[in-house]
Amino acid sequence: MSTVKYIFGLTFFNLVLFHFPFYAYVLEHIELGTLDGVLSFFVVTVALFVVNIFFLSLFAIISTTFLKLFGFFMVFSAPIALYFMSTYNTILDRTMMGNLFNTNSSEALSYYHPKMFIYLFMGLGLVYLMRKIKIQKSKRVRLLKYGLGVTVLGVLILYINASKWLWLDKHAKNLGARAMPWSYVINSVRYKLRALKASKKQILLPPATFTNPNEKELVILVIGESARAKSFSLYGYERETNPKLKKEAIVVLPNVHATATYTTASVHSMLSYKGSSSDSYEPLPNYLQRQGVEVWWRTKNWGEPTLKVAHYQRASDLKEDCMGEGCGYDGVLLSNLMQNIKASKTNKILMVLHTTGSHGPSYFEKYPKSFEQFRPVCKTVNIKACSQEELNNAYDNTILYTDAFLASIIEKLKKEKGLSSLMLYISDHGESLGEYGLYLHGTPYAIAPDVQKEVPFLFWASPAFKKSKDLEELSFKRDEYGDANIFHSVMGAFGMKSSIYDKELDIFSK
Ligand SMILES: [Zn+2]
Known part of the structure; x- marks a missing residue:
């Protein structure tokens, strides 16, 4: 299988197999029956797709072996992450990754549940199946062109749908925390970087x-x-x-x-x-x-x-x-x-x-009802959809x-x-x-x-x-x-x- 096909296939299966919580969240926050809802759905899918292709291409450029190992890691770890998310009804944001890192062994045992074996087994099974796939090495230039091409195309699509940015921005944290495996990979790195920065000693100032x-x-x-x-x-x-x-x-x-x-x-x-x-x-x-x-x-x-x-x-x-x-x-x-x-x-x-x-953008949620003195008020986070007057009113309140x-x-x-x-x-x-x-x-x-x-x-x-x-x-x-x-x-x-x-x-x- 060519590297490009492998990357595409891995992305496709990732979206289909491991993104139930992601799409459940999306569907909860859009009205699918409307054009607006369909557009939001389309835009997040494009964004998710681009993120996957971009990083996987980058890994392939580093080395085919690295890409393959990351693929194993992905299909093995994502089911476990899904197990945690569904069992504890949590999302894997930076704070949560910090909690997991700071969990000691006795607390870790308390997370254990027989159901976890099903997910573990699923991960191992996927690794077993994938290990048979032979990836033909591609030239780095070709991978670079592919990765950049998809990214540029994706960004272009997002650009055309700029009206959806505010929606994306509002839900970015929640969506990011449900995007497998990037949520726990990136949030682990973020947590570690923050801990490193915090441990870097603050230079003390002279006595006063x-x-x-x-x-x-x-x-x-x-x-x-x-x-x-x-x-x-x-x-x-x-x-x-x-x-x-x-x-x-x-x-x-x-x-x-x-x-x-x-x-x-x-x-x-x-x-x-x-x-x-x-x-x-x-x-x-x-x-x-x-x-x-x-x-x-x-x-x-x-x-x-x-x-x-x-x-x-x-x-x-x-x-x-x-x-x-x-x-x-x-x-x-x-x-x-x-x-x-x-x-x-x-x-x-x-x-x-x-x-x-x-x-x-939700100015209308920043004050008690009795302070809604300037009216009418912009009551959506899609503030571009509001009139200037409604927006100013909400802000002035x-x-x-x-x-x-x-x-x-x-x-x-x-x-x-x-x-x-x-x-x-x-x-x-x-x-x-x-x-x-x-x-x-x-x-x-x-x-x-x-x-x-x-x-x-x-x-x-x-x-x-x-x-x-x-x-x-x-x-x-x-x-x-x-x-x-x-x-x-x-x-x-x-x-x-x-x-x-x-x-x-x-x-x-x-
Ligand atoms: Zn600020």
Whole structure:
């Protein structure tokens, strides 16, 4: 059998034999009776096909033996993976592969079930059958042409069906985790790489001193998500999207630029003392924790650097004790907020709230019903199908909710009379809502439009904080602000000094 035929055959049998969970998921999330549904079905099949041909051709170019061995591995391991997925109703994403790698032998035994033998036997049987296939070696150039040809054709088909991208994007994680054998192969590699990166030591920063070590000081840092300055009335948007914050004595910093257009990079840079999105120094929370600050990280988002802090809480951890309509939204991050802070015996507390904010494309799912004030609203993730008005309405409702979320933190802080407290809010990056035909974010920085780069940055300070920092004298009229200010301003807020502290970047310094 020629190599090309072998690759094609293996791909075909892979799709037919091992993709029941994959197609079950697809069928659950499309309406097959509609043209839209048929197109989605077609597009995922093409994508799956291209991925298989591409990697198998690549393996064949490396060597025919490698391709053959991978074929054995594929037909042997896929049934076992299917067994796990069907028995434990799980998907093989990165977290799951991490769980499997971290399973010790006694736990591994608990996965055992006689039914597993059927799957094992099936895998062995397939290997036995395949071992008789003789692959005739093909020239590498021919394989390269074949692999590239299929890939280009596939990409072209996907390009023509660009309207399905949002659908693909929304389900990518779930589909990828069901694509055999790539889900467990790639997610194992991803897990190992991440573990390697995490184990790479963060370079520690020099020790710091506090101006008033005995004074109780609280900083709440709220990290926004996909909130653009342009849609904040505080930044001049004609529509009232900040009805609550405008009544508070907040300071709104002008001309703020994010350093990146996607979450991991911008969160990294706002927590880096260099304001860099890729350095290996310990991030702000870890540094402060090591210097004696009690650090809390509460998240309804993801993408933060490796943290070593006293309290790390996901929304799912906080949901148990949460009450009210906000619990399914960012409001969950406020669950027992002041109770936890007041119960702390530490003088310096940093509370980071990493919100999900205005993360698209399902803006309509980011706020409680009572915040659906701008109507009609885009209620599909296929946002291109919505009118501009519906899309703006859905997005603006997320800003309204963010406005209320921040105002409610201020309300809580106001009640703690005499406490020196500060709430800082900055968004990680902005968002495109159809301007220049772009949606969402993540456009390469050099060509990204301003709406993806210009973000809101504001703060509220308690009277005690204002007094200790002489805030009335500060004008906050620098030419430009950005996430590079966060690290040094938080240090400044706590009255921390060390050799890496940069007064120029501290917005509270004179
Ligand atoms: Zn983001």
